[in-house]
Amino acid sequence: MFFIIGIFIAIFLSLLLLVKAKKTRADKILFIWLILISVLQIFRYFYVSGYFFDHPNWLGIELVLPVLHGVLLYLYVIEITGNTIKKKGNVFLHFVPSIILLVLTIPFFQLTNEQKILVYQNNGEGFEWFVFIEGLIVVISGLAYSIWSLIVINKHQKNIEDIFSNTEKKKLQWLKTLSIGNGVIFILALFFETNVTYTAIAFLVLFIGFFGINQLNIFYSNKDALETLDREQLIENKKVNSNKISKKSVPKEKYAKSGLTKEGVSEIYAALKDVMDKKAYYKNPELTLVELAKILNVHPNYLSQVINEIENKNFHNYINGLRIKEFIKLASIEENKKYTIISIAYDCGFNTKSTFNKYFKLQTGKTPTDFFNS
Incomplete structure:
Protein backbone atom coordinates (compact mmCIF):
# COMPACT_ATOMS: atom_id res chain seq x y z
CA MET A 1 0.00 0.00 0.00
CA PHE A 2 2.83 2.37 0.87
CA PHE A 3 4.35 1.78 -2.59
CA ILE A 4 1.18 3.19 -4.13
CA ILE A 5 1.30 6.30 -1.92
CA GLY A 6 4.95 6.85 -2.89
CA ILE A 7 4.13 6.37 -6.56
CA PHE A 8 1.32 8.92 -6.60
CA ILE A 9 3.26 11.52 -4.62
CA ALA A 10 6.33 11.15 -6.86
CA ILE A 11 4.19 11.47 -10.01
CA PHE A 12 2.33 14.46 -8.55
CA LEU A 13 5.58 16.27 -7.71
CA SER A 14 6.93 15.43 -11.18
CA LEU A 15 3.87 17.03 -12.76
CA LEU A 16 4.32 20.17 -10.62
CA LEU A 17 7.86 20.48 -11.93
CA LEU A 18 6.74 19.74 -15.48
CA VAL A 19 4.26 22.64 -15.53
CA LYS A 20 6.55 25.01 -13.66
CA ALA A 21 7.47 28.09 -15.67
CA LYS A 22 11.11 29.06 -16.15
CA LYS A 23 12.52 25.70 -15.12
CA THR A 24 16.16 25.71 -14.07
CA ARG A 25 18.61 22.91 -14.76
CA ALA A 26 18.19 21.87 -11.12
CA ASP A 27 14.42 21.57 -11.69
CA LYS A 28 15.01 19.31 -14.68
CA ILE A 29 17.35 17.06 -12.70
CA LEU A 30 14.86 16.83 -9.84
CA PHE A 31 12.12 15.99 -12.35
CA ILE A 32 14.22 13.12 -13.77
CA TRP A 33 14.99 11.91 -10.25
CA LEU A 34 11.32 11.86 -9.27
CA ILE A 35 10.42 10.01 -12.48
CA LEU A 36 13.14 7.48 -11.67
CA ILE A 37 11.70 7.01 -8.18
CA SER A 38 8.20 6.62 -9.64
CA VAL A 39 9.36 3.96 -12.10
CA LEU A 40 11.25 2.03 -9.43
CA GLN A 41 8.28 2.10 -7.06
CA ILE A 42 5.94 0.98 -9.86
CA PHE A 43 8.27 -1.87 -10.80
CA ARG A 44 8.51 -2.95 -7.16
CA TYR A 45 4.73 -2.96 -6.90
CA PHE A 46 4.53 -5.05 -10.09
CA TYR A 47 6.97 -7.54 -8.58
CA VAL A 48 5.16 -7.80 -5.23
CA SER A 49 1.73 -8.07 -6.90
CA GLY A 50 2.94 -10.76 -9.34
CA TYR A 51 2.25 -8.61 -12.42
CA PHE A 52 5.85 -9.09 -13.58
CA PHE A 53 5.41 -12.86 -13.79
CA ASP A 54 2.37 -12.45 -16.00
CA HIS A 55 4.34 -10.08 -18.23
CA PRO A 56 7.97 -11.33 -18.00
CA ASN A 57 9.16 -9.05 -20.81
CA TRP A 58 9.44 -6.32 -18.16
CA LEU A 59 11.70 -8.38 -15.90
CA GLY A 60 15.22 -7.00 -15.46
CA ILE A 61 14.54 -3.44 -16.61
CA GLU A 62 14.74 -2.15 -13.02
CA LEU A 63 18.15 -3.71 -12.30
CA VAL A 64 20.20 -0.76 -13.57
CA LEU A 65 18.05 2.07 -12.22
CA PRO A 66 18.88 2.12 -8.45
CA VAL A 67 22.48 3.15 -9.12
CA LEU A 68 21.19 6.44 -10.58
CA HIS A 69 19.75 7.61 -7.23
CA GLY A 70 23.03 8.92 -5.87
CA VAL A 71 24.13 10.41 -9.19
CA LEU A 72 20.95 12.47 -9.61
CA LEU A 73 21.08 13.65 -6.00
CA TYR A 74 24.64 14.85 -6.49
CA LEU A 75 23.90 16.59 -9.81
CA TYR A 76 20.91 18.30 -8.18
CA VAL A 77 23.03 19.47 -5.24
CA ILE A 78 25.79 20.95 -7.39
CA GLU A 79 23.20 22.81 -9.49
CA ILE A 80 21.47 24.24 -6.42
CA THR A 81 24.81 25.36 -4.97
CA GLY A 82 25.91 27.00 -8.22
CA ASN A 83 28.66 24.51 -9.12
CA THR A 84 27.41 23.49 -12.55
CA ILE A 85 29.46 20.83 -14.36
CA LYS A 86 30.38 22.56 -17.60
CA LYS A 87 32.12 19.72 -19.44
CA LYS A 88 29.75 17.07 -20.78
CA GLY A 89 32.53 14.51 -20.53
CA ASN A 90 32.67 14.99 -16.77
CA VAL A 91 28.91 14.44 -16.50
CA PHE A 92 29.22 11.24 -18.54
CA LEU A 93 31.73 9.81 -16.05
CA HIS A 94 29.04 9.80 -13.35
CA PHE A 95 26.96 7.40 -15.45
CA VAL A 96 29.75 4.88 -16.08
CA PRO A 97 28.63 2.53 -13.23
CA SER A 98 25.09 2.37 -14.65
CA ILE A 99 26.49 1.65 -18.13
CA ILE A 100 28.64 -1.15 -16.71
CA LEU A 101 25.59 -2.68 -15.03
CA LEU A 102 23.61 -2.36 -18.26
CA VAL A 103 26.28 -4.33 -20.12
CA LEU A 104 26.31 -6.98 -17.38
CA THR A 105 22.52 -7.49 -17.73
CA ILE A 106 22.83 -8.54 -21.39
CA PRO A 107 23.09 -12.30 -20.55
CA PHE A 108 19.88 -12.03 -18.52
CA PHE A 109 17.95 -10.39 -21.36
CA GLN A 110 19.06 -13.16 -23.68
CA LEU A 111 17.10 -15.69 -21.59
CA THR A 112 13.62 -16.86 -22.50
CA ASN A 113 10.67 -15.51 -20.52
CA GLU A 114 10.36 -18.79 -18.63
CA GLN A 115 14.04 -18.70 -17.68
CA LYS A 116 13.75 -15.09 -16.48
CA ILE A 117 10.84 -16.02 -14.21
CA LEU A 118 12.83 -18.91 -12.74
CA VAL A 119 15.79 -16.62 -11.99
CA TYR A 120 13.52 -14.21 -10.11
CA GLN A 121 11.62 -16.93 -8.29
CA ASN A 122 14.88 -18.55 -7.15
CA ASN A 123 16.49 -15.37 -5.84
CA GLY A 124 18.82 -14.85 -8.78
CA GLU A 125 19.96 -18.45 -9.20
CA GLY A 126 22.55 -18.63 -11.96
CA PHE A 127 23.17 -14.87 -11.72
CA GLU A 128 24.52 -14.73 -8.17
CA TRP A 129 27.60 -12.96 -9.56
CA PHE A 130 25.42 -10.17 -10.97
CA VAL A 131 23.36 -9.83 -7.77
CA PHE A 132 26.61 -9.40 -5.81
CA ILE A 133 28.17 -6.89 -8.23
CA GLU A 134 24.93 -4.93 -8.63
CA GLY A 135 24.39 -4.72 -4.87
CA LEU A 136 27.99 -3.64 -4.31
CA ILE A 137 27.93 -0.92 -6.98
CA VAL A 138 24.53 0.41 -5.91
CA VAL A 139 25.37 0.65 -2.20
CA ILE A 140 28.88 2.07 -2.68
CA SER A 141 27.66 4.55 -5.29
CA GLY A 142 24.66 5.63 -3.20
CA LEU A 143 26.71 6.19 -0.04
CA ALA A 144 29.58 7.86 -1.91
CA TYR A 145 27.32 10.34 -3.66
CA SER A 146 25.40 11.10 -0.46
CA ILE A 147 28.67 11.89 1.33
CA TRP A 148 29.95 13.84 -1.68
CA SER A 149 26.72 15.86 -1.72
CA LEU A 150 27.13 16.68 1.99
CA ILE A 151 30.69 17.88 1.34
CA VAL A 152 29.46 20.18 -1.45
CA ILE A 153 26.67 21.55 0.78
CA ASN A 154 29.04 22.18 3.71
CA LYS A 155 31.44 23.99 1.39
CA HIS A 156 28.53 26.03 0.07
CA GLN A 157 27.48 26.99 3.60
CA LYS A 158 30.95 28.34 4.30
CA ASN A 159 31.12 30.20 0.99
CA ILE A 160 27.82 32.01 1.39
CA GLU A 161 29.03 33.65 4.61
CA ASP A 162 31.68 35.39 2.50
CA ILE A 163 29.01 36.77 0.18
CA PHE A 164 25.66 37.21 1.96
CA SER A 165 24.86 39.20 5.09
CA ASN A 166 21.77 37.09 5.81
CA THR A 167 22.20 33.37 5.19
CA GLU A 168 19.32 31.83 7.13
CA LYS A 169 17.34 31.06 3.97
CA LYS A 170 20.36 30.09 1.89
CA LYS A 171 21.91 27.32 4.02
CA LEU A 172 19.97 24.51 2.31
CA GLN A 173 19.51 22.58 5.55
CA TRP A 174 16.64 20.66 3.94
CA LEU A 175 18.99 19.55 1.15
CA LYS A 176 21.53 18.35 3.70
CA THR A 177 18.79 16.33 5.41
CA LEU A 178 17.77 14.94 2.00
CA SER A 179 21.35 13.83 1.33
CA ILE A 180 21.57 12.16 4.73
CA GLY A 181 18.23 10.46 4.13
CA ASN A 182 19.43 9.18 0.77
CA GLY A 183 22.52 7.73 2.43
CA VAL A 184 20.39 6.05 5.12
CA ILE A 185 18.42 4.26 2.40
CA PHE A 186 21.55 2.60 1.08
CA ILE A 187 22.63 1.64 4.59
CA LEU A 188 19.22 0.01 5.07
CA ALA A 189 19.79 -1.87 1.82
CA LEU A 190 22.80 -3.54 3.46
CA PHE A 191 20.91 -4.94 6.42
CA PHE A 192 17.24 -5.27 5.49
CA GLU A 193 15.09 -6.83 2.81
CA THR A 194 14.16 -4.92 -0.32
CA ASN A 195 10.65 -3.96 0.87
CA VAL A 196 12.16 -1.99 3.77
CA THR A 197 14.39 -0.07 1.36
CA TYR A 198 11.51 0.80 -0.95
CA THR A 199 9.40 1.91 2.00
CA ALA A 200 12.26 4.22 3.00
CA ILE A 201 12.33 5.58 -0.56
CA ALA A 202 8.61 6.35 -0.27
CA PHE A 203 9.36 8.32 2.91
CA LEU A 204 12.09 10.16 1.01
CA VAL A 205 9.50 11.19 -1.58
CA LEU A 206 7.25 12.46 1.22
CA PHE A 207 10.18 14.47 2.55
CA ILE A 208 10.86 16.00 -0.88
CA GLY A 209 7.19 16.88 -1.21
CA PHE A 210 6.84 18.40 2.27
CA PHE A 211 9.98 20.49 2.18
CA GLY A 212 9.58 21.22 -1.52
CA ILE A 213 6.21 22.85 -0.92
CA ASN A 214 7.76 24.91 1.88
CA GLN A 215 10.65 25.86 -0.42
CA LEU A 216 8.22 27.52 -2.84
CA ASN A 217 10.80 28.16 -5.56
CA ILE A 218 11.33 24.42 -6.10
CA PHE A 219 7.90 23.59 -7.46
CA TYR A 220 6.62 27.09 -8.31
CA SER A 221 8.07 30.07 -10.14
CA ASN A 222 8.10 32.80 -7.52
CA LYS A 223 10.99 35.22 -7.51
CA ASP A 224 9.87 36.81 -4.24
CA ALA A 225 10.01 33.44 -2.50
CA LEU A 226 13.48 32.47 -3.66
CA GLU A 227 14.98 30.80 -0.62
CA THR A 228 17.81 28.62 -1.87
CA LEU A 229 20.72 30.45 -3.40
CA ASP A 230 21.09 33.78 -5.22
Whole structure:
Protein backbone atom coordinates (compact mmCIF):
# COMPACT_ATOMS: atom_id res chain seq x y z
CA MET A 1 0.00 0.00 0.00
CA PHE A 2 2.83 2.37 0.87
CA PHE A 3 4.35 1.78 -2.59
CA ILE A 4 1.18 3.19 -4.13
CA ILE A 5 1.30 6.30 -1.92
CA GLY A 6 4.95 6.85 -2.89
CA ILE A 7 4.13 6.37 -6.56
CA PHE A 8 1.32 8.92 -6.60
CA ILE A 9 3.26 11.52 -4.62
CA ALA A 10 6.33 11.15 -6.86
CA ILE A 11 4.19 11.47 -10.01
CA PHE A 12 2.33 14.46 -8.55
CA LEU A 13 5.58 16.27 -7.71
CA SER A 14 6.93 15.43 -11.18
CA LEU A 15 3.87 17.03 -12.76
CA LEU A 16 4.32 20.17 -10.62
CA LEU A 17 7.86 20.48 -11.93
CA LEU A 18 6.74 19.74 -15.48
CA VAL A 19 4.26 22.64 -15.53
CA LYS A 20 6.55 25.01 -13.66
CA ALA A 21 7.47 28.09 -15.67
CA LYS A 22 11.11 29.06 -16.15
CA LYS A 23 12.52 25.70 -15.12
CA THR A 24 16.16 25.71 -14.07
CA ARG A 25 18.61 22.91 -14.76
CA ALA A 26 18.19 21.87 -11.12
CA ASP A 27 14.42 21.57 -11.69
CA LYS A 28 15.01 19.31 -14.68
CA ILE A 29 17.35 17.06 -12.70
CA LEU A 30 14.86 16.83 -9.84
CA PHE A 31 12.12 15.99 -12.35
CA ILE A 32 14.22 13.12 -13.77
CA TRP A 33 14.99 11.91 -10.25
CA LEU A 34 11.32 11.86 -9.27
CA ILE A 35 10.42 10.01 -12.48
CA LEU A 36 13.14 7.48 -11.67
CA ILE A 37 11.70 7.01 -8.18
CA SER A 38 8.20 6.62 -9.64
CA VAL A 39 9.36 3.96 -12.10
CA LEU A 40 11.25 2.03 -9.43
CA GLN A 41 8.28 2.10 -7.06
CA ILE A 42 5.94 0.98 -9.86
CA PHE A 43 8.27 -1.87 -10.80
CA ARG A 44 8.51 -2.95 -7.16
CA TYR A 45 4.73 -2.96 -6.90
CA PHE A 46 4.53 -5.05 -10.09
CA TYR A 47 6.97 -7.54 -8.58
CA VAL A 48 5.16 -7.80 -5.23
CA SER A 49 1.73 -8.07 -6.90
CA GLY A 50 2.94 -10.76 -9.34
CA TYR A 51 2.25 -8.61 -12.42
CA PHE A 52 5.85 -9.09 -13.58
CA PHE A 53 5.41 -12.86 -13.79
CA ASP A 54 2.37 -12.45 -16.00
CA HIS A 55 4.34 -10.08 -18.23
CA PRO A 56 7.97 -11.33 -18.00
CA ASN A 57 9.16 -9.05 -20.81
CA TRP A 58 9.44 -6.32 -18.16
CA LEU A 59 11.70 -8.38 -15.90
CA GLY A 60 15.22 -7.00 -15.46
CA ILE A 61 14.54 -3.44 -16.61
CA GLU A 62 14.74 -2.15 -13.02
CA LEU A 63 18.15 -3.71 -12.30
CA VAL A 64 20.20 -0.76 -13.57
CA LEU A 65 18.05 2.07 -12.22
CA PRO A 66 18.88 2.12 -8.45
CA VAL A 67 22.48 3.15 -9.12
CA LEU A 68 21.19 6.44 -10.58
CA HIS A 69 19.75 7.61 -7.23
CA GLY A 70 23.03 8.92 -5.87
CA VAL A 71 24.13 10.41 -9.19
CA LEU A 72 20.95 12.47 -9.61
CA LEU A 73 21.08 13.65 -6.00
CA TYR A 74 24.64 14.85 -6.49
CA LEU A 75 23.90 16.59 -9.81
CA TYR A 76 20.91 18.30 -8.18
CA VAL A 77 23.03 19.47 -5.24
CA ILE A 78 25.79 20.95 -7.39
CA GLU A 79 23.20 22.81 -9.49
CA ILE A 80 21.47 24.24 -6.42
CA THR A 81 24.81 25.36 -4.97
CA GLY A 82 25.91 27.00 -8.22
CA ASN A 83 28.66 24.51 -9.12
CA THR A 84 27.41 23.49 -12.55
CA ILE A 85 29.46 20.83 -14.36
CA LYS A 86 30.38 22.56 -17.60
CA LYS A 87 32.12 19.72 -19.44
CA LYS A 88 29.75 17.07 -20.78
CA GLY A 89 32.53 14.51 -20.53
CA ASN A 90 32.67 14.99 -16.77
CA VAL A 91 28.91 14.44 -16.50
CA PHE A 92 29.22 11.24 -18.54
CA LEU A 93 31.73 9.81 -16.05
CA HIS A 94 29.04 9.80 -13.35
CA PHE A 95 26.96 7.40 -15.45
CA VAL A 96 29.75 4.88 -16.08
CA PRO A 97 28.63 2.53 -13.23
CA SER A 98 25.09 2.37 -14.65
CA ILE A 99 26.49 1.65 -18.13
CA ILE A 100 28.64 -1.15 -16.71
CA LEU A 101 25.59 -2.68 -15.03
CA LEU A 102 23.61 -2.36 -18.26
CA VAL A 103 26.28 -4.33 -20.12
CA LEU A 104 26.31 -6.98 -17.38
CA THR A 105 22.52 -7.49 -17.73
CA ILE A 106 22.83 -8.54 -21.39
CA PRO A 107 23.09 -12.30 -20.55
CA PHE A 108 19.88 -12.03 -18.52
CA PHE A 109 17.95 -10.39 -21.36
CA GLN A 110 19.06 -13.16 -23.68
CA LEU A 111 17.10 -15.69 -21.59
CA THR A 112 13.62 -16.86 -22.50
CA ASN A 113 10.67 -15.51 -20.52
CA GLU A 114 10.36 -18.79 -18.63
CA GLN A 115 14.04 -18.70 -17.68
CA LYS A 116 13.75 -15.09 -16.48
CA ILE A 117 10.84 -16.02 -14.21
CA LEU A 118 12.83 -18.91 -12.74
CA VAL A 119 15.79 -16.62 -11.99
CA TYR A 120 13.52 -14.21 -10.11
CA GLN A 121 11.62 -16.93 -8.29
CA ASN A 122 14.88 -18.55 -7.15
CA ASN A 123 16.49 -15.37 -5.84
CA GLY A 124 18.82 -14.85 -8.78
CA GLU A 125 19.96 -18.45 -9.20
CA GLY A 126 22.55 -18.63 -11.96
CA PHE A 127 23.17 -14.87 -11.72
CA GLU A 128 24.52 -14.73 -8.17
CA TRP A 129 27.60 -12.96 -9.56
CA PHE A 130 25.42 -10.17 -10.97
CA VAL A 131 23.36 -9.83 -7.77
CA PHE A 132 26.61 -9.40 -5.81
CA ILE A 133 28.17 -6.89 -8.23
CA GLU A 134 24.93 -4.93 -8.63
CA GLY A 135 24.39 -4.72 -4.87
CA LEU A 136 27.99 -3.64 -4.31
CA ILE A 137 27.93 -0.92 -6.98
CA VAL A 138 24.53 0.41 -5.91
CA VAL A 139 25.37 0.65 -2.20
CA ILE A 140 28.88 2.07 -2.68
CA SER A 141 27.66 4.55 -5.29
CA GLY A 142 24.66 5.63 -3.20
CA LEU A 143 26.71 6.19 -0.04
CA ALA A 144 29.58 7.86 -1.91
CA TYR A 145 27.32 10.34 -3.66
CA SER A 146 25.40 11.10 -0.46
CA ILE A 147 28.67 11.89 1.33
CA TRP A 148 29.95 13.84 -1.68
CA SER A 149 26.72 15.86 -1.72
CA LEU A 150 27.13 16.68 1.99
CA ILE A 151 30.69 17.88 1.34
CA VAL A 152 29.46 20.18 -1.45
CA ILE A 153 26.67 21.55 0.78
CA ASN A 154 29.04 22.18 3.71
CA LYS A 155 31.44 23.99 1.39
CA HIS A 156 28.53 26.03 0.07
CA GLN A 157 27.48 26.99 3.60
CA LYS A 158 30.95 28.34 4.30
CA ASN A 159 31.12 30.20 0.99
CA ILE A 160 27.82 32.01 1.39
CA GLU A 161 29.03 33.65 4.61
CA ASP A 162 31.68 35.39 2.50
CA ILE A 163 29.01 36.77 0.18
CA PHE A 164 25.66 37.21 1.96
CA SER A 165 24.86 39.20 5.09
CA ASN A 166 21.77 37.09 5.81
CA THR A 167 22.20 33.37 5.19
CA GLU A 168 19.32 31.83 7.13
CA LYS A 169 17.34 31.06 3.97
CA LYS A 170 20.36 30.09 1.89
CA LYS A 171 21.91 27.32 4.02
CA LEU A 172 19.97 24.51 2.31
CA GLN A 173 19.51 22.58 5.55
CA TRP A 174 16.64 20.66 3.94
CA LEU A 175 18.99 19.55 1.15
CA LYS A 176 21.53 18.35 3.70
CA THR A 177 18.79 16.33 5.41
CA LEU A 178 17.77 14.94 2.00
CA SER A 179 21.35 13.83 1.33
CA ILE A 180 21.57 12.16 4.73
CA GLY A 181 18.23 10.46 4.13
CA ASN A 182 19.43 9.18 0.77
CA GLY A 183 22.52 7.73 2.43
CA VAL A 184 20.39 6.05 5.12
CA ILE A 185 18.42 4.26 2.40
CA PHE A 186 21.55 2.60 1.08
CA ILE A 187 22.63 1.64 4.59
CA LEU A 188 19.22 0.01 5.07
CA ALA A 189 19.79 -1.87 1.82
CA LEU A 190 22.80 -3.54 3.46
CA PHE A 191 20.91 -4.94 6.42
CA PHE A 192 17.24 -5.27 5.49
CA GLU A 193 15.09 -6.83 2.81
CA THR A 194 14.16 -4.92 -0.32
CA ASN A 195 10.65 -3.96 0.87
CA VAL A 196 12.16 -1.99 3.77
CA THR A 197 14.39 -0.07 1.36
CA TYR A 198 11.51 0.80 -0.95
CA THR A 199 9.40 1.91 2.00
CA ALA A 200 12.26 4.22 3.00
CA ILE A 201 12.33 5.58 -0.56
CA ALA A 202 8.61 6.35 -0.27
CA PHE A 203 9.36 8.32 2.91
CA LEU A 204 12.09 10.16 1.01
CA VAL A 205 9.50 11.19 -1.58
CA LEU A 206 7.25 12.46 1.22
CA PHE A 207 10.18 14.47 2.55
CA ILE A 208 10.86 16.00 -0.88
CA GLY A 209 7.19 16.88 -1.21
CA PHE A 210 6.84 18.40 2.27
CA PHE A 211 9.98 20.49 2.18
CA GLY A 212 9.58 21.22 -1.52
CA ILE A 213 6.21 22.85 -0.92
CA ASN A 214 7.76 24.91 1.88
CA GLN A 215 10.65 25.86 -0.42
CA LEU A 216 8.22 27.52 -2.84
CA ASN A 217 10.80 28.16 -5.56
CA ILE A 218 11.33 24.42 -6.10
CA PHE A 219 7.90 23.59 -7.46
CA TYR A 220 6.62 27.09 -8.31
CA SER A 221 8.07 30.07 -10.14
CA ASN A 222 8.10 32.80 -7.52
CA LYS A 223 10.99 35.22 -7.51
CA ASP A 224 9.87 36.81 -4.24
CA ALA A 225 10.01 33.44 -2.50
CA LEU A 226 13.48 32.47 -3.66
CA GLU A 227 14.98 30.80 -0.62
CA THR A 228 17.81 28.62 -1.87
CA LEU A 229 20.72 30.45 -3.40
CA ASP A 230 21.09 33.78 -5.22
CA ARG A 231 23.04 32.21 -8.08
CA GLU A 232 23.62 35.51 -9.83
CA GLN A 233 25.42 36.95 -6.81
CA LEU A 234 27.75 33.95 -6.65
CA ILE A 235 28.48 34.06 -10.37
CA GLU A 236 29.01 37.79 -10.28
CA ASN A 237 31.36 37.44 -7.34
CA LYS A 238 33.50 35.11 -9.48
CA LYS A 239 33.28 37.01 -12.75
CA VAL A 240 32.99 40.70 -11.85
CA ASN A 241 35.74 42.78 -13.46
CA SER A 242 38.46 44.17 -11.21
CA ASN A 243 38.55 47.91 -10.48
CA LYS A 244 41.68 49.59 -9.10
CA ILE A 245 41.63 51.75 -5.98
CA SER A 246 44.65 53.66 -7.19
CA LYS A 247 47.73 52.88 -9.25
CA LYS A 248 49.88 53.21 -6.13
CA SER A 249 47.90 51.03 -3.81
CA VAL A 250 47.36 48.14 -6.26
CA PRO A 251 50.51 47.42 -8.26
CA LYS A 252 49.92 46.09 -11.77
CA GLU A 253 52.04 42.98 -11.27
CA LYS A 254 50.14 42.07 -8.10
CA TYR A 255 46.71 42.87 -9.48
CA ALA A 256 46.49 39.66 -11.52
CA LYS A 257 47.05 37.69 -8.32
CA SER A 258 44.51 39.79 -6.39
CA GLY A 259 47.32 41.17 -4.24
CA LEU A 260 46.95 44.32 -2.18
CA THR A 261 49.60 46.49 -0.57
CA LYS A 262 49.16 47.79 2.98
CA GLU A 263 48.18 51.13 1.44
CA GLY A 264 45.49 49.44 -0.60
CA VAL A 265 44.10 47.59 2.41
CA SER A 266 44.02 50.78 4.49
CA GLU A 267 42.38 52.74 1.68
CA ILE A 268 39.62 50.19 1.15
CA TYR A 269 39.01 49.82 4.89
CA ALA A 270 38.77 53.59 5.36
CA ALA A 271 36.23 53.79 2.55
CA LEU A 272 34.30 50.88 4.04
CA LYS A 273 34.17 52.49 7.50
CA ASP A 274 33.08 55.78 5.97
CA VAL A 275 30.10 54.36 4.05
CA MET A 276 29.04 52.20 6.98
CA ASP A 277 29.15 55.11 9.43
CA LYS A 278 27.43 57.58 7.11
CA LYS A 279 25.08 55.42 5.03
CA ALA A 280 24.56 52.38 7.32
CA TYR A 281 24.31 49.97 4.37
CA TYR A 282 24.26 47.09 6.85
CA LYS A 283 20.60 47.91 7.53
CA ASN A 284 19.77 46.44 4.12
CA PRO A 285 18.79 42.84 5.04
CA GLU A 286 19.73 41.60 1.55
CA LEU A 287 23.13 43.29 1.41
CA THR A 288 25.76 41.17 -0.35
CA LEU A 289 29.51 41.39 -0.73
CA VAL A 290 29.10 42.05 -4.46
CA GLU A 291 26.69 44.96 -3.89
CA LEU A 292 28.92 46.53 -1.25
CA ALA A 293 31.97 46.10 -3.48
CA LYS A 294 30.15 47.94 -6.28
CA ILE A 295 29.35 50.80 -3.91
CA LEU A 296 33.04 51.05 -2.97
CA ASN A 297 34.14 50.48 -6.58
CA VAL A 298 36.45 47.61 -5.65
CA HIS A 299 36.74 43.94 -6.53
CA PRO A 300 34.69 41.70 -4.16
CA ASN A 301 37.77 39.57 -3.48
CA TYR A 302 39.68 42.64 -2.31
CA LEU A 303 36.86 43.72 -0.04
CA SER A 304 36.59 40.23 1.43
CA GLN A 305 40.35 40.20 2.02
CA VAL A 306 40.26 43.55 3.80
CA ILE A 307 37.41 42.52 6.10
CA ASN A 308 39.15 39.24 6.91
CA GLU A 309 42.53 40.83 7.58
CA ILE A 310 41.45 43.87 9.62
CA GLU A 311 38.25 42.69 11.29
CA ASN A 312 39.32 39.05 11.47
CA LYS A 313 35.77 38.15 10.32
CA ASN A 314 34.05 37.03 7.16
CA PHE A 315 31.58 39.36 5.44
CA HIS A 316 28.57 37.73 7.13
CA ASN A 317 29.93 38.11 10.67
CA TYR A 318 31.20 41.62 10.02
CA ILE A 319 27.85 42.95 8.81
CA ASN A 320 25.88 41.23 11.55
CA GLY A 321 28.32 42.61 14.12
CA LEU A 322 27.51 46.13 12.90
CA ARG A 323 23.81 45.34 13.10
CA ILE A 324 24.17 44.26 16.73
CA LYS A 325 26.03 47.46 17.62
CA GLU A 326 23.30 49.52 15.95
CA PHE A 327 20.61 47.51 17.75
CA ILE A 328 22.19 48.13 21.19
CA LYS A 329 22.46 51.83 20.38
CA LEU A 330 18.81 52.11 19.27
CA ALA A 331 17.39 49.87 22.01
CA SER A 332 19.17 51.96 24.65
CA ILE A 333 17.30 55.12 23.62
CA GLU A 334 14.42 55.73 26.00
CA GLU A 335 11.88 56.68 23.36
CA ASN A 336 12.46 53.37 21.58
CA LYS A 337 11.36 51.35 24.63
CA LYS A 338 7.84 51.33 23.19
CA TYR A 339 9.01 49.11 20.33
CA THR A 340 9.56 45.38 20.58
CA ILE A 341 13.08 44.00 20.54
CA ILE A 342 12.54 42.11 17.31
CA SER A 343 11.08 45.15 15.49
CA ILE A 344 14.22 47.14 16.34
CA ALA A 345 16.34 44.19 15.23
CA TYR A 346 14.53 44.14 11.87
CA ASP A 347 15.20 47.87 11.50
CA CYS A 348 18.89 47.12 11.95
CA GLY A 349 18.96 44.66 9.06
CA PHE A 350 18.12 41.27 10.56
CA ASN A 351 15.39 39.31 8.80
CA THR A 352 14.93 36.40 11.22
CA LYS A 353 14.64 36.25 14.99
CA SER A 354 16.93 33.21 15.21
CA THR A 355 19.79 34.98 13.40
CA PHE A 356 19.41 38.05 15.59
CA ASN A 357 19.45 36.02 18.82
CA LYS A 358 22.43 34.00 17.62
CA TYR A 359 24.60 37.02 16.83
CA PHE A 360 23.49 39.03 19.84
CA LYS A 361 24.63 36.26 22.18
CA LEU A 362 27.77 35.72 20.12
CA GLN A 363 28.75 39.38 20.49
CA THR A 364 27.55 40.12 24.03
CA GLY A 365 27.51 36.68 25.67
CA LYS A 366 23.93 37.31 26.78
CA THR A 367 20.38 37.19 25.45
CA PRO A 368 18.82 40.60 24.61
CA THR A 369 16.57 40.40 27.70
CA ASP A 370 19.45 39.57 30.06
CA PHE A 371 21.62 42.25 28.48
CA PHE A 372 19.17 45.07 29.10
CA ASN A 373 18.14 43.83 32.52
CA SER A 374 21.72 43.66 33.78
